[in-house]
Amino acid sequence: MNAVLTQLEPDAAAWTREEFEARLRGKGERYHIFHPFNVKMNSGLLEPSQLRGWVANRFYYQINIPNKDGAIIANCPDRETRRKWVLRLLDHDGWEDNSGGIEAWSRLGEAVGIPREELWSLRHVVPAVRFAVDAYVNFARQSPWQEAVCSSLTEMFAPKIHKERLANWPQHYDWIDPEGLHYFRSRISLAERDVEHGLQVTLDYFHTRAQQERALQILQFKLDVLWSMMDAIERAYP
Numbered sequence: 001m002n003a004v005l006t007q008l009e010p011d012a013a014a015w016t017r018e019e020f021e022a023r024l025r026g027k028g029e030r031y032h033i034f035h036p037f038n039v040k041m042n043s044g045l046l047e048p049s050q051l052r053g054w055v056a057n058r059f060y061y062q063i064n065i066p067n068k069d070g071a072i073i074a075n076c077p078d079r080e081t082r083r084k085w086v087l088r089l090l091d092h093d094g095w096e097d098n099s100g101g102i103e104a105w106s107r108l109g110e111a112v113g114i115p116r117e118e119l120w121s122l123r124h125v126v127p128a129v130r131f132a133v134d135a136y137v138n139f140a141r142q143s144p145w146q147e148a149v150c151s152s153l154t155e156m157f158a159p160k161i162h163k164e165r166l167a168n169w170p171q172h173y174d175w176i177d178p179e180g181l182h183y184f185r186s187r188i189s190l191a192e193r194d195v196e197h198g199l200q201v202t203l204d205y206f207h208t209r210a211q212q213e214r215a216l217q218i219l220q221f222k223l224d225v226l227w228s229m230m231d232a233i234e235r236a237y238p
């Protein structure tokens, strides 16, 4: 992240809460929903092998999200925040008879034709995807917990991408068992809940103009993580 940018207007007035939120939401124009590979995926233009490549590589993101959220909890001294944040770990890892999001992603893998042990072996994960995901986890480990919370805010834009898949995959990819799409359905309400909390923390913590500009840079960093993953996947499955 470019520290120089935060000093461009050191004395500028802080944005109001509403203006700051609008600027965070405005970052959606650089979401990976607009990446050419995602556009192709959503338009039914991917071959089965390309779709399998995406699912196998995105699995590395899925399995690292609980590590990322664990890092945020480890760095957070505030009990109220931890009580809420721990739900994210449970969402992905599951608890009791709820098998969780990682298991749901494994079922998506099976629905597109990737045997479970092949998915879990991570042998399809390409180096740049590993780098991008690891950068996200490391950012959460090494930054103040409020900054790591801010970096999760790409989830503001995720319900739309999940809804698009639910609407378009069954018509374009009729060879995929629709049961396999359960992960996307499950994430819509969870993402909305997560964003409400993540936004609250972010709007409270970043209150000077310089801090607000930094928050936008953090969100851009996370957008770049997602975009880089798509670049790497597109290159690996031409």
Ligand SMILES: O=C(O)c1cc(C(=O)O)c2c(n1)C(=O)C(=O)c1cc(C(=O)O)[nH]c1-2
Binding pocket: 065, 151, 152, 153, 154, 155, 156, 157, 158, 161, 162, 187, 226
């Ligand atoms: O399918 C997607 O495009 C997409 C994007 C994102 C995101 O924007 O970070 C997440 C998810 N899915 C997702 O399923 C998920 O659980 C999730 C957690 C987080 C996060 O940063 O904590 N992002 C995302």
